Amino acid sequence: MTERHPETEIAPYLRGDLSAGERDRVAAHLAGCARCRDDADTFAAALETLASDIAQIAEPDWSAYRAELHRKIAARRDRPQTSRGGWWSPRIAWASMATAGAAVAAIVLILTLSPRTRIGAPPVEQLAMADAIGGADIGLLRDYPVVEHLDLLENYDVIEHLDEFTPTDTTNEKRS
Amino acid sequence: MVQSDEELCRLVAEHDAAAFEALLDRHQARAFRLACSILGNESDAHDVSQDAFIRLYESAGKFDGRSKFSTWFYRIVVNLCIDHKRRNKWWRKMVPFSTQDDDLDSPPIDPPSPDPGPEAIAISGDAARRLRVALEGLSPTQKAAVLLQSEEGLSSREIAAILKCSESTARVHIHRALAHLKKTMRKND
Numbered sequence: 001m002t003e004r005h006p007e008t009e010i011a012p013y014l015r016g017d018l019s020a021g022e023r024d025r026v027a028a029h030l031a032g033c034a035r036c037r038d039d040a041d042t043f044a045a046a047l048e049t050l051a052s053d054i055a056q057i058a059e060p061d062w063s064a065y066r067a068e069l070h071r072k073i074a075a076r077r078d079r080p081q082t083s084r085g086g087w088w089s090p091r092i093a094w095a096s097m098a099t100a101g102a103a104v105a106a107i108v109l110i111l112t113l114s115p116r117t118r119i120g121a122p123p124v125e126q127l128a129m130a131d132a133i134g135g136a137d138i139g140l141l142r143d144y145p146v147v148e149h150l151d152l153l154e155n156y157d158v159i160e161h162l163d164e165f166t167p168t169d170t171t172n173e174k175r176s
Numbered sequence: 177m178v179q180s181d182e183e184l185c186r187l188v189a190e191h192d193a194a195a196f197e198a199l200l201d202r203h204q205a206r207a208f209r210l211a212c213s214i215l216g217n218e219s220d221a222h223d224v225s226q227d228a229f230i231r232l233y234e235s236a237g238k239f240d241g242r243s244k245f246s247t248w249f250y251r252i253v254v255n256l257c258i259d260h261k262r263r264n265k266w267w268r269k270m271v272p273f274s275t276q277d278d279d280l281d282s283p284p285i286d287p288p289s290p291d292p293g294p295e296a297i298a299i300s301g302d303a304a305r306r307l308r309v310a311l312e313g314l315s316p317t318q319k320a321a322v323l324l325q326s327e328e329g330l331s332s333r334e335i336a337a338i339l340k341c342s343e344s345t346a347r348v349h350i351h352r353a354l355a356h357l358k359k360t361m362r363k364n365d
Contacts, residue, residue, distance in 0.1 A: 012350075054213045066200060
């Protein structure tokens with residue numbers, strides 16, 4: 001059977017909700033499909049059992065139920081308008097905002113007064129080191145033409161085999 | 177002359193106490209039973225169905241008459257039940273050993289597993305009770321959908337209007353609910 005199973009139409013079929021065309025189509029399918037027939041039988045039994053089970057639910061004492069309901073309605077009606085907004089009443093809103101503002105102010109104060117975060121002059125040693133580093137940088141930049149021709153660093157083979165080179169006579173090179 | 181639910185609702189909006197009493201007469205039992213079958217216990221159903229009538233009393237003016245009164249009112253009941261179950265679910269996660277619904281007459285609202293324990297099945301025995309236990313494995317929406325069909329005899333179109341979804345979605349909810357009940361019942365046979 002290549003026809004799709006009319007799964008979601010079975011419950012409406014049982015209730016008689018389907019149009020004539022749909023009903024005939026589902027009925028024809030059920031006649032030839034054991035699986036859907038089984039679904040239909042089980043669904044019908046379940047719906048019937050649920051309906052009869054629900055009908056057996058014990059009803060409350062309606063006069064007490066209604067008296068309580070009227071008390072609840074009266075209590076809501078008599079409640080002051082300002083407190084009807086639930087937990088987000090204006091009074092609570094102002095208190096929450098005041099608390100939040102105080103908390104933010106306290107955090108800012110702590111951060112400002114904390115010795116670790118205080119903005120001030122750096123220690124003398126730190127300044128000296130910064131000067132030395134800065135000076136070195138400036139010196140390097142002054143000798144930029146030299147730096148520019150340090151293509152030795154680009155030739156990594158040379159670096160890897162430095163220990164294989166034999167010392168040369170540098171004095172001859174200077175003469176030439 | 178018997179007034180329609182819709183006319184009574186309009187009178188309730190004008191603070192007509194007699195109209196409210198008339199609607200209570202007509203709908204209190206159905207609202208309570210529906211809440212009881214969705215929530216799984218009478219105590220919660222008592223409170224939630226009363227809340228639904230309080231909403232009706234306070235919001236009758238919002239009923240615009242475009243749908244049937246019963247659709248509008250049962251939407252209130254179902255929504256309150258679903259909200260209640262969701263709140264309760266959260267609470268039960270925090271307090272897993274609550275004893276409120278531990279007896280077999282009122283199965284737990286949100287048991288840790290949709291499958292009832294072997295003792296529960298052995299003690300309960302009959303199909304209705306097993307079905308009630310199996311119901312607890314459904315989502316609140318699936319449960320509401322299948323109960324609205326079985327209990328209220330509503331069409332999938334009316335159920336869709338109450339659940340505020342399309343008719344095909346309502347049919348899917350009902351089918352999934354029934355398929356789950358079938359599977360659970362078969363597993364326990």
